[in-house]
Structures are given as structure tokens and as C-alpha cells.
Amino acid sequence: MLTVEAFSLNIMIAALAPLLGAFTLLFLFIFEKRIDLLEKQTREIALERELQTALYNQLNQEIQPHFFFNTLNSILSLARLDRKAELIRSIETLSKLLKFKYQTNNTFITIDEEITYVNYYLEIQKIRFRDRLHYELSIDSNANQAITIPFIIQTFVENAFKHSFEKYIGEAFLKTTVEKKEKEIHITVWNNAIEGREELSQERGLGLENITKRLELLFPNGKTSVQLINSDNGTSVLAIFPFMLNPEI
Incomplete structure (x- = not known):
């Protein structure tokens, strides 16, 4: 025979069991929804990263056809002027430049690697412009191994030729400076041309807009x-962008 206490306990358990079951089901439902939300967020983050990588690679490739078109035009002008020795040298330099380009498939490179690429480009232009062209590269030794986007300095240098040196006569002076200032890298490319800068100011050029977007993607x-x-x-x-060393080193 059940005591009053035992009977009361059974009644309480019978009354609470459905509530406990309901709370358990509710907890499991909320937990499952939370898992689904986390999985969805994970997928969205992964897709966003893939999109950014694809966008970055697309932006990185936009510069290349324009650059090689200009370089081939420079070499073609040597052929038309029958400057054979300079033509051979420029083709040899272009082959080195192409080799470097197709070995550079990363989303970032070091300043030192970028300067190597720029030197190839300037060597070709020096053959073309001869004594008219004067250029200087000043690189902070503390910045050599900092990472940057590929072709950033080359694009600035190329714009100086495209918008100024190729269109207007006179001495062509170009100075490139790379400095580490506290936790930032400052890259400055200066040219002495006054003419043509209004055109560049108005359109800013595909190259400058491209670099702005790529820097934002590399240093979000x-x-x-x-x-x-x-x-x-x-x-x-x-x-200007953050100073950062190659994380793989």
C-alpha cells in the first residue's frame, strides 16, 4: 500500500514528466537550429573568402595585358629604328621579366621581389629612351622583406611612362622610394612631368583603382x-599599407 508521500511523489513525477519532455525537445530544437546557423555562417565565410580570392586574382591579372602591350610596343619601336643590339638586349630582359611573372602566382610577394621585376621593366625603358631617361630607386633595408601585392610599384612606374614620358618630350626623371615608417610601408613614385597629370587625375587610371582594391583585399x-x-x-x-612580413617565413 502506497504511503501518502509516495503517492504524492508519483503524482508530481507524472505531472512534471510532460513538461520535462517538452523542455528537452525545445532545448534540442534550439541546439539544432544553432548548429544549422553556425554551419550556414561557416559556409558563408568560406564562400566570401573564395569570392575575395577570385576577385583578387582577377584584379591581379587585369594589369598584365596592358603592361605587356606597352612593353612590346617599346621593343617594336627599337626594331623599326633598326637598333639591333638594343633590341636583342631588350628581348633578353623581357624573357627574364616573363620568367619572373609566371613564377609569381601568389597573392603577395616581398618588396625585394617587386623591385627585381621593376628593374627589368626599367632596363627595357632605358634602352628605349636612352639618355633621356634618368631613374633612381631608394629602398629602405628594413622594408625589403615586407609583403605587398604584385606589380604595385611597376604599375606606378608604368603610369609615369604612359601618361607623361611617352607623350611629351624633354628629360624624364623618375624616383621610386620605399620606406618603413613605424608599422607602415610608404611607397612613393615621383616623376618630373607636369603635362598629362590632369588626365591621370581625372581618370585615376585602371591601375590605381586596381591597386586600391587589391590592397584592401590583402590587408582587410x-x-x-x-x-x-x-x-x-x-x-x-x-x-600606404601595413608593414607585415611573410607569415610563411
Whole structure:
């Protein structure tokens, strides 16, 4: 025979069991929904990363046809002028440049690697412009191994030729400076041309817009900027981005 206490306990369990079952089902439902939400967020993050990588690679490739078209035009001008020795040298340099380009498939390279590429380009242009062209490269030794996007300096240099040196006669002076300032890299490419900068200011050029987007993608959590600066003695392009070493080293 059940005691009053035992009977009361059975009644309480019978009354609470459905509630406990309901709370358990509710907890499992909420937990399952939370898992689904986390999986969805994980998929969205993965898709966003894939999209950014695809966009970055697309932007990285946009510059190449334009650059090689200009370089081939430079070599073609040597052939038309029958400057055979210089033509051979420029083709040899172009072969080195192409080898470097097709070995550079990463989303970033070091400043030192970028300067190697720029030197090939300037060597071709020096053959073309001869004594008219004067250029200087000043690279902070503390910045050599900093990472950057491929073809950033080359694009600034190429714009100086495209918008100024190729269109207007006179001495062509070009100075490239790379500095490490606290936790930032500052890249400045200056040329002495006054003519043609209004055109560049109006359109900013595919190259500058391209670089702005690529820097933002490479350094999503850092401060980046690309500025076109006009002065009485010429035109400069200044790029600023975080100082960061290759994480794989």
C-alpha cells in the first residue's frame, strides 16, 4: 500500500514528466537550429573568402595585358629604328621579366621581389629612351622583406611612362622610394612631368583603382591608401599599407 508521500511523489513525477519532455525537445530544437546557423555562417565565410580570392586574382591579372602591350610596343619601336643590339638586349630582359611573372602566382610577394621585376621593366625603358631617361630607386633595408601585392610599384612606374614620358618630350626623371615608417610601408613614385597629370587625375587610371582594391583585399583589417599628389615640380603616387612580413617565413 502506497504511503501518502509516495503517492504524492508519483503524482508530481507524472505531472512534471510532460513538461520535462517538452523542455528537452525545445532545448534540442534550439541546439539544432544553432548548429544549422553556425554551419550556414561557416559556409558563408568560406564562400566570401573564395569570392575575395577570385576577385583578387582577377584584379591581379587585369594589369598584365596592358603592361605587356606597352612593353612590346617599346621593343617594336627599337626594331623599326633598326637598333639591333638594343633590341636583342631588350628581348633578353623581357624573357627574364616573363620568367619572373609566371613564377609569381601568389597573392603577395616581398618588396625585394617587386623591385627585381621593376628593374627589368626599367632596363627595357632605358634602352628605349636612352639618355633621356634618368631613374633612381631608394629602398629602405628594413622594408625589403615586407609583403605587398604584385606589380604595385611597376604599375606606378608604368603610369609615369604612359601618361607623361611617352607623350611629351624633354628629360624624364623618375624616383621610386620605399620606406618603413613605424608599422607602415610608404611607397612613393615621383616623376618630373607636369603635362598629362590632369588626365591621370581625372581618370585615376585602371591601375590605381586596381591597386586600391587589391590592397584592401590583402590587408582587410589594416589602413591602406593610394594618393595621387600634384606639385610644382612633378607628380607623385603614394601608397600606404601595413608593414607585415611573410607569415610563411
